[in-house]
Every structure is written in C-alpha cells, then in structure tokens.
Amino acid sequence: MAFRLSNNLIGVLNFVTFLLSVPILGAGIWLGHRADGTECERYLSAPVIALGAFLLAVSLAGLVGACCRVTWLLWAYLLAMFVLILVLFCFTVFAFVVTNRGAGEAxxxxxxxxxxxxxxxxxxxxxxxxxxxxxxxxxxxxxxxxxxxxxxxxxxxxxxxxxxxxxxxxxxxxxxxxxxxxxxxxxxxxxxxxxxxxxxxxxxxxxxxxxxxxxxxxxxxxxATFQRNWKRVAVVCIVFLVFIIIVYSVGCCAFRNNRRDNAYRGGWKGGYA
Structure with a gap:
C-alpha cells in the first residue's frame, strides 16, 4: 500500500529536524570544549547539547516510525511531542507571569x-x-x-x-x-x-x-535584560507551540495509518495461513 500523505509529511519534517539537530549538538560540544572558552560559554554548552540530543533522538524516532511503519517508534515520538507541548505551554505561561512586573525608571x-x-x-x-x-x-x-x-x-x-x-x-x-x-x-x-x-x-x-x-x-x-528576552522567547514559543500541535496532529494520523496497515497485513496474511 502506498505511503499516505501524513506519513510522508512527518518523514520530511523529521528529516529537516534531524539535519538541524546535528549542528546544534556540534555547537554545544564545541562550546564545552573550547580551550579559550568563557565561563558563560561553558555554562551554556550543557543545555545546547541537551537540546541537540533531544531533537536528534525525537527526529530519528519520527523519521523511522513514519517511513518504515514502525508503530512503537511512532508512538514514542508522539509521546515525546506531547511532553514537549506540555513543557512549552507551561514555560510560556510561566514566562509571562514572572515578567509582568518591572520597568526602567526615566x-x-x-x-x-x-x-x-x-x-x-x-x-x-x-x-x-x-x-x-x-x-x-x-x-x-x-x-x-x-x-x-x-x-x-x-x-x-x-x-x-x-x-x-x-x-x-x-x-x-x-x-x-x-x-x-x-x-x-x-x-x-x-x-x-x-x-x-x-x-x-x-x-x-x-x-x-x-x-x-x-x-x-x-x-x-x-x-531587566532577562525579562525583555524572556518576553521575546515567550512570543516565539507561542508560534512554535502552534506549529508543534499541527505536527502532532499529523503524527497522530500517521500513527493511525500504521496501525491500520499493520492490521490489514495481519488479516491478509492470516487469510492465506
């Protein structure tokens, strides 16, 4: 049976994410091992490496799960995406709450x-x-x-x-x-x-x-600088959250396709047993 549109779309999106995760992971490792790196750069290396590793693992799970019809990998991918949606939502709300006070005085x-x-x-x-x-x-x-x-x-x-x-x-x-x-x-x-x-x-x-x-x-x-930057990040998170929800919805369609195809193949094989 030909690949459905949702599987192809999830595959393409995760392939792009995989390509993006490699330089992010590399940048984090580079920051942490620079001989002349500052304390600030070394401090930033850990979250950058964690982000790169997370994107790499999730994109591989989504890519293999959608294109190779591996249902359990696609399930793991959807679970990770659901957790990411919750984290982004909570962070966005938190960022707006903690930055609602304070301003410079002329x-x-x-x-x-x-x-x-x-x-x-x-x-x-x-x-x-x-x-x-x-x-x-x-x-x-x-x-x-x-x-x-x-x-x-x-x-x-x-x-x-x-x-x-x-x-x-x-x-x-x-x-x-x-x-x-x-x-x-x-x-x-x-x-x-x-x-x-x-x-x-x-x-x-x-x-x-x-x-x-x-x-x-x-x-x-x-x-004050943190507050200004966090507000900007929160706005970006809202846009990214909408995008992730759309991708998650497409992933659910791909997961349903996998289960339906697996059931079809099982039934087809069973009929000739």
Missing part, C-alpha cells in the same frame, strides 16, 4: 533609564540574589566585557548624559545617579561625599574588573 536630564531590583518579580529577584547564581552571572559579564564599549567611547559629559544605555550598561558600568558622582570619562567617576542611602554608592569602584558588578543596580539591569 532619569531627569538623562537619555538612559535606571533599574531597581525591587520592581521585579520575587522569583527573578531570588535568582540573582542567590550567591552562586550571581557569581556565575558576574563572571559572564566580566568575560564578555559588557562595559568595554563605554570605556572605548570615552564621551564628554553631555554626550554620556544623553546616550542610550542598555539595562546592563546602566546598572553595571556606572554608579547610580543618586550618588552624585562626577563623570570623568568612560567608566571613570570621581566619588563625592553623598547623603544617599543607596548601598551601591559604596560598592562602586573605578577598577575595570569591579565597577558596579556587585551592585543591586547591576542585578536589576540583568533582570
């Missing part, structure tokens, strides 16, 4: 915003307040030299005050405006006596390896 006479950790969800606050987590994040920030662009520009006071800084640059590469420090250039500031109760004023350092990486404002800048 500063008078400044082109950039400043960020306070207390404005964001408790879950995100706890993640960056955890010492182990923050040590890893701070190491990533230092390795990636997020403040280097400000150091290289070395703008005038007027240029710096009107510049548009990213949340991380605003929180980690300069002291809070409330400290009243005098801008010298780049990431160099002259401390002054201040009545500000902001603990970040004492934490700030002109040392390029320290700056405000241990400041609450830096943690808030990281959380």
């Amino acid at each position: 500063v008078s006479g400044r082109g950039y915003k400043e960020y306070r950790l207390g404005d964001y969800s408790n879950w995100l606050q706890k993640r960056v307040e955890n010492t182990r987590n923050w040590d890893r994040i701070r190491s990533c920030l230092q390795d990636s030299k997020v403040c280097k662009s400000l150091q290289d520009k070395n703008e005038t006071v007027a240029q710096f005050m009107s510049s548009s800084l990213s949340p991380i640059e605003s929180g980690c590469c300069k002291p809070p405006t409330s400290c009243g420090y005098t801008y010298v250039g780049g990431t160099d500031w002259t401390p002054v006596t201040t009545n500000s109760t902001d603990p970040d004023c004492k934490t700030w350092s002109n040392d390029a390896s320290a700056l405000c990486y241990n400041c609450q404002s830096c943690k808030a800048g990281v959380v």
